[in-house]
Amino acid sequence: MSEVEAIEARIRDLPPQDFACLQEWFHEFENECWDKKIASDFKAGKFNKLIEKARAEFAQGKASEL
Helix, strand or coil: CCHHHHHHHHHHCCCHHHHHHHHHHHHHHHHHHHHHHHHHHHHCCCCHHHHHHHHHHHHCCCCCCC
């Protein structure tokens, strides 16, 4: 049995309250990972073209402020 399969089996055996706590923790962990990835991609300039396009559309009146 792989480590992942062992973890899956342990999760299936959790009492409902512990499972709910795990879900909440994992959701927060996933969000933190996503935030770090977005920040890293931003620093690497991966959004520059999208930002330029959005600014151009705004300047042309094709978009409005939120």
